[in-house]
Amino acid sequence: MIKVAIVEDNNTLRNSLTKLLNQTEGMQCVASLPNLLNVVSDLRKSQPDIVLMDIGLPNISGIEGVRTVKENFDNIQVLMFTVFDDDEKIFEAIQAGACGYLLKKSSPEEITDAIVSLYQGGAPMSASIARKVIHSFQQSSPSGLSEYQLTTRENEILYSLVEGLSYKKLAEKYFISISTIRTHIKHIYEKLHVHSKAQAVAKALKKG
Amino acid sequence: MIKVAIVEDNNTLRNSLTKLLNQTEGMQCVASLPNLLNVVSDLRKSQPDIVLMDIGLPNISGIEGVRTVKENFDNIQVLMFTVFDDDEKIFEAIQAGACGYLLKKSSPEEITDAIVSLYQGGAPMSASIARKVIHSFQQSSPSGLSEYQLTTRENEILYSLVEGLSYKKLAEKYFISISTIRTHIKHIYEKLHVHSKAQAVAKALKKG
DNA sequence: AAGTCAATCCCATAAATGGGTGATTTTTAA
DNA sequence: TTAAAAATCACCCATTTATGGGATTGACTT
Numbered sequence: 001m002i003k004v005a006i007v008e009d010n011n012t013l014r015n016s017l018t019k020l021l022n023q024t025e026g027m028q029c030v031a032s033l034p035n036l037l038n039v040v041s042d043l044r045k046s047q048p049d050i051v052l053m054d055i056g057l058p059n060i061s062g063i064e065g066v067r068t069v070k071e072n073f074d075n076i077q078v079l080m081f082t083v084f085d086d087d088e089k090i091f092e093a094i095q096a097g098a099c100g101y102l103l104k105k106s107s108p109e110e111i112t113d114a115i116v117s118l119y120q121g122g123a124p125m126s127a128s129i130a131r132k133v134i135h136s137f138q139q140s141s142p143s144g145l146s147e148y149q150l151t152t153r154e155n156e157i158l159y160s161l162v163e164g165l166s167y168k169k170l171a172e173k174y175f176i177s178i179s180t181i182r183t184h185i186k187h188i189y190e191k192l193h194v195h196s197k198a199q200a201v202a203k204a205l206k207k208g
Numbered sequence: 209m210i211k212v213a214i215v216e217d218n219n220t221l222r223n224s225l226t227k228l229l230n231q232t233e234g235m236q237c238v239a240s241l242p243n244l245l246n247v248v249s250d251l252r253k254s255q256p257d258i259v260l261m262d263i264g265l266p267n268i269s270g271i272e273g274v275r276t277v278k279e280n281f282d283n284i285q286v287l288m289f290t291v292f293d294d295d296e297k298i299f300e301a302i303q304a305g306a307c308g309y310l311l312k313k314s315s316p317e318e319i320t321d322a323i324v325s326l327y328q329g330g331a332p333m334s335a336s337i338a339r340k341v342i343h344s345f346q347q348s349s350p351s352g353l354s355e356y357q358l359t360t361r362e363n364e365i366l367y368s369l370v371e372g373l374s375y376k377k378l379a380e381k382y383f384i385s386i387s388t389i390r391t392h393i394k395h396i397y398e399k400l401h402v403h404s405k406a407q408a409v410a411k412a413l414k415k416g
Numbered sequence: 417a418a419g420t421c422a423a424t425c426c427c428a429t430a431a432a433t434g435g436g437t438g439a440t441t442t443t444t445a446a
Numbered sequence: 447t448t449a450a451a452a453a454t455c456a457c458c459c460a461t462t463t464a465t466g467g468g469a470t471t472g473a474c475t476t
Binding site for chain 1: 421422423424425426427432
């Protein structure tokens with residue numbers, strides 16, 4: 001039984017959502033709130049698995065709401081509920097801790113599907129949001145490894161060390177002899193000031 | 209017209225994919241490669257919009273392939289192509305710059321749909337991968353290493369492995385014999401599904 | 417033309433590691 | 447209170463790694 005809480009200021013919508021959830025098998029609406037005023041104590045009482053949160057709440061926005069929920073409850077997943085496919089807002093909500101979002105124009109089926117998907121570890125969202133998330137996630141630190149001045153070959157090999165390859169596998173991968181692999185790794189160790197594969201891997205991952 | 213390049217070692221599959229793409233309206237296969245050997249020059253000639261990349265290529269893996277492509281071509285989007293729904297690998301590929309993935313068992317329609325979706329700015333991927341990306345992006349994945357159920361001792365030792373200590377040093381540090389260290393490490397390997405210190409360190413750092 | 421550096425290779429040896437099997441004691445959980 | 451899990455230790459064997467040395471080729475710089 002998936003326990004869901006709703007935070008939505010529009011009374012009509014909130015009520016029909018509550019009905020929908022309670023009529024759906026395996027689902028139960030354990031709280032139905034018009035705003036975030038007492039959200040922490042309300043959720044503490046009702047102990048939902050999932051909160052369906054309107055993103056455009058008056059006064060305190062749903063994005064703040066996500067933050068509040070996530071700070072106080074580790075195990076509650078938040079699904080944003082919004083009228084517009086507003087990438088910016090949704091993106092912010094996800095940064096704040098939401099795991100997905102749902103358009104208000106969605107059909108009853110889509111709504112319950114999204115809730116189930118979220119409950120099962122998914123992340124219901126549109127393609128464009130997904131791409132946005134992925135991008136901001138990819139553009140990470142400009143390699144702190146470069147300070148060590150590894151050559152191209154050395155960098156390649158260091159990457160592969162992180163993958164856990166042995167000298168033999170490395171040799172096969174790059175079509176060179178184990179001796180050469182050894183030499184390269186010697187140089188890598190010198191440059192990184194380490195003395196084992198494990199240390200090199202650790203340093204490689206901590207930097208770039 | 210969406211120009212697609214394919215990198216796939218299985219000849220049969222590669223050929224039928226090529227056919228599929230060429231038979232699909234608005235799509236064209238401009239390169240069909242069995243490996244990554246000359247991928248940079250090949251792609252420079254064919255100038256695809258999208259690369260469909262097998263994740264499990266022999267020798268140089270598709271994950272490296274993504275890195276290579278992304279380093280050399282800003283505007284090419286990479287779609288991973290994989291047999292298994294292997295979260296770890298796919299996640300790595302996305303970190304490396306892929307924008308989505310596709311299962312090999314997908315229907316022709318699903319394949320072309322995913323390509324179109326990618327071309328239009330989407331990010332075709334499964335719910336569980338999406339969630340994983342979101343989590344690592346929220347930088348607060350509470351799960352992390354704990355999913356492996358390491359004991360207190362095993363966790364201590366794993367931390368020290370990351371520091372680069374040898375078995376001998378570990379034994380001295382914890383006032384126990386090297387044999388015991390070995391045993392603990394064996395258990396750690398079993399639980400993490402790895403077979404070397406380097407792999408364990410990599411996994412430890414990638415998770416918690 | 418001389419020098420540097422990356423990349424390639426080889427030899428040899430000692431230490432460290434990974435895999436397997438088996439055992440005892442203490443702690444924890446059912 | 448019994449069973450399971452954790453922590454401890456030992457032995458064997460094959461492979462891998464680390465470390466030391468030395469060497470050649472080609473590309474690029476000066």
